[in-house]
Amino acid sequence: MIPLTVPSLVASLATAEAKGFLTKLGAQVEMQGGLIHDHTVRLGELSPALFERCDGEIGELFTRSGARAAPWHAISDTQMENRELRLQIAKGRRARLDLAEIVDSMRRGQEPRGDEITDEELREFTSEYYIPSALHPVVPAADASIADFPVGKVGVYTRFFEFANQRVPLSLFMCNVLNHYRLHISQLHCIGAAKITNFEVNCRLLAIHPTVHLFRAFYHTSWSNGWVSFAKRAGRLQCYTEKLDALRRWREMFFWVDDALVPWDFAFYTQGSLPRDERPPPGSYSIEDAELINENRIPINAYSEAFLCHMGISRNYFQSPEEVPTFIGDDGREMDLFSVVHLSKPKLVTEGVRPLRDGEEPLLESTAGRTMELVLEQPEAESTDVLAPTPLRSVPGAIVEPPRPDAASVGSSEDADVAEVDSGLKRKRATGDDGAGPSKRVRHVSLGLSTSTEEETTAVA
Numbered sequence: 001m002i003p004l005t006v007p008s009l010v011a012s013l014a015t016a017e018a019k020g021f022l023t024k025l026g027a028q029v030e031m032q033g034g035l036i037h038d039h040t041v042r043l044g045e046l047s048p049a050l051f052e053r054c055d056g057e058i059g060e061l062f063t064r065s066g067a068r069a070a071p072w073h074a075i076s077d078t079q080m081e082n083r084e085l086r087l088q089i090a091k092g093r094r095a096r097l098d099l100a101e102i103v104d105s106m107r108r109g110q111e112p113r114g115d116e117i118t119d120e121e122l123r124e125f126t127s128e129y130y131i132p133s134a135l136h137p138v139v140p141a142a143d144a145s146i147a148d149f150p151v152g153k154v155g156v157y158t159r160f161f162e163f164a165n166q167r168v169p170l171s172l173f174m175c176n177v178l179n180h181y182r183l184h185i186s187q188l189h190c191i192g193a194a195k196i197t198n199f200e201v202n203c204r205l206l207a208i209h210p211t212v213h214l215f216r217a218f219y220h221t222s223w224s225n226g227w228v229s230f231a232k233r234a235g236r237l238q239c240y241t242e243k244l245d246a247l248r249r250w251r252e253m254f255f256w257v258d259d260a261l262v263p264w265d266f267a268f269y270t271q272g273s274l275p276r277d278e279r280p281p282p283g284s285y286s287i288e289d290a291e292l293i294n295e296n297r298i299p300i301n302a303y304s305e306a307f308l309c310h311m312g313i314s315r316n317y318f319q320s321p322e323e324v325p326t327f328i329g330d331d332g333r334e335m336d337l338f339s340v341v342h343l344s345k346p347k348l349v350t351e352g353v354r355p356l357r358d359g360e361e362p363l364l365e366s367t368a369g370r371t372m373e374l375v376l377e378q379p380e381a382e383s384t385d386v387l388a389p390t391p392l393r394s395v396p397g398a399i400v401e402p403p404r405p406d407a408a409s410v411g412s413s414e415d416a417d418v419a420e421v422d423s424g425l426k427r428k429r430a431t432g433d434d435g436a437g438p439s440k441r442v443r444h445v446s447l448g449l450s451t452s453t454e455e456e457t458t459a460v461a
Contacts, residue, residue, distance in 0.1 A: 116142060117158065117253050129161045130316045131168050134376040135257040146186050146254050147226075147268065153256040155186040163247065163302050164193035165201075167314040168261065169374035173200045173210045175262065180212045181221060181277075183228055184266045190250045192229035195219060195240070197313065198300045202239050202293055204311045205338050214285040218293070220277040228269060233279060237290055241297045260376055298341045306351050310337060312367030321362035323353040 117125070119139055126137050138153065146155040160166050166174060177196050178185060199218065203210035218237050219230040232238060259265065306325035308314035319325065327335045328350040340346050356362065 117255060122255055125158060125161075129167065130314075131161075131257070132374075132376070135168065135261060138256040140254065140256055146251070149186055149256055152259055154184070154259045154261060155254050155256055156261070157190050157250055158253040158255070159190045159247065159250040160188075160193055163250070164190055165197045165303055165308055165313060166193060167308065167316065167371075169315070169371045170262065171197070171200060171313045172370055172372050175372045176212050177215060178262065178266070179264060181228070181275075182264075182266045184268055185262050187226070187228050187268050189224050189227035189229035191244055191247055192222075192227075194244065194247075194300050195230050198298065199239050199293075200313065201303070201311055201341065202296070202298050203289075205298070205341065206289075206292055206296060208286075208289045208292065211285060213280040214289060214293075216277065216280045217285055217290050220279075221274060223271050223274055228274065237294050239293050239297055241299045244300045258376070260374065263372065263375075296338075298338075301341065301343075301345075302347045303341075304347050304349065304351065307337070307340060307346065307349075309363055309367070312370030315364065315371055317363055319353060321364065322356055324356060324360070324363055326352045326354050328352050 117139055122137055122139050125131075126133070131137060138150075140148070140155070146157070149155040174193070174196055177183075178188070196215070199215050200210045203214075208214075218233060218239050220233050222229050222231040232243075303311075305314055305316055307327070309317040309325065317325070327337075327340050329335045329339070334352075334354070335349070340349055343349055360366075
């Protein structure tokens with residue numbers, strides 16, 4: 001039988017080409033395999049010492065590379081240190097700009113000093129307020145601000161003495177407040193200083209020992225165009241009868257004294273570095289004392305030297321220790337101290353003296369320990385060099401120390417002093433036109449200082 005299909009000529013040709021390609025490929029593989037075999041045999045015949053020598057050279061190469069890497073690590077560390085230094089320089093530059101802004105703000109807020117204090121007026125002022133010449137009071141330059149105090153000096157306002165009732169040496173309570181807030185005296189707003197003294201006077205009248213934490217129950221820090229002051233805390237606690245927000249032309253009259261006036265050299269705050277003043281926690285002050293102060297508020301006023309001696313804020317009493325200064329009302333009778341503070345102008349009250357009563361301590365003895373000890377160093381020779389400005393510093397991130405429990409907490413040793421205050425003092429008193437009506441307080445309460453607290457003793461250390 002004859003097949004119907006005819007073999008394709010194209011298919012036959014393709015099959016023949018594929019067979020030829022496979023034959024050539026097999027021959028090449030066989031040849032390459034032989035070459036690989038030959039190289040393997042020759043490599044096995046090489047001396048092992050050759051490989052040992054290569055290993056040594058490679059190890060030495062890595063050792064040299066590590067020696068070269070050590071300087072690069074040192075360079076990297078130096079670059080990191082330089083970067084940190086640049087960051088510190090930038091931070092310091094920002095702080096200087098902040099301080100420059102403070103000084104500029106103070107200068108803008110400072111009234112034109114057309115009535116600047118003269119040398120003669122400064123001598124009269126320091127004599128009137130018993131500022132010792134050993135503090136070397138100096139009249140500032142006409143274009144100076146309170147922040148431009150020279151090296152070894154601090155700036156103080158005349159109203160700090162006239163209105164805020166401070167004396168030299170400073171009140172220990174004032175120093176405790178400055179120390180707690182790490183506040184430079186030249187940056188303290190004059191109204192803030194007056195509030196500190198007003199609080200101390202109120203405490204002394206009520207036979208309460210003033211502490212910083214008790215003060216903080218009534219006030220918190222506030223910023224005022226470069227100065228630091230104190231504002232009333234939210235709530236019902238208040239220690240003054242009338243709000244005082246303004247004091248005219250207090251910034252223009254100031255002078256320099258030696259920095260021995262205050263025992264600490266604190267830096268100026270910027271608005272950003274002034275720490276937030278939280279309310280003191282319960283137990284750090286006497287709630288009973290706070291309530292008593294709140295119910296017996298007094299005006300913020302200037303007082304006479306004799307009255308400040310009764311408070312222990314001034315030590316400038318030069319009469320016989322057997323006599324005590326008194327205050328005479330319009331009816332010719334002696335006034336108690338609480339009635340004096342409610343006068344419209346208590347600094348102008350008529351004064352007198354009386355002998356000590358039986359068992360009554362001399363005035364300066366009963367008020368001892370209420371002012372800071374003033375340590376003065378006399379220079380060997382008077383210098384005539386021009387006073388150089390003090391470089392101001394900032395207080396970045398300054399933190400107020402956590403409150404410590406005071407000895408003036410409820411149930412303290414001062415209960416005996418508080419017991420001398422008549423209970424009727426808490427009731428609202430009837431007053432006359434001048435506010436000097438009959439007082440419910442026992443007359444001539446002993447104002448002696450009770451046992452010092454830990455807070456007070458540590459402040460002077």
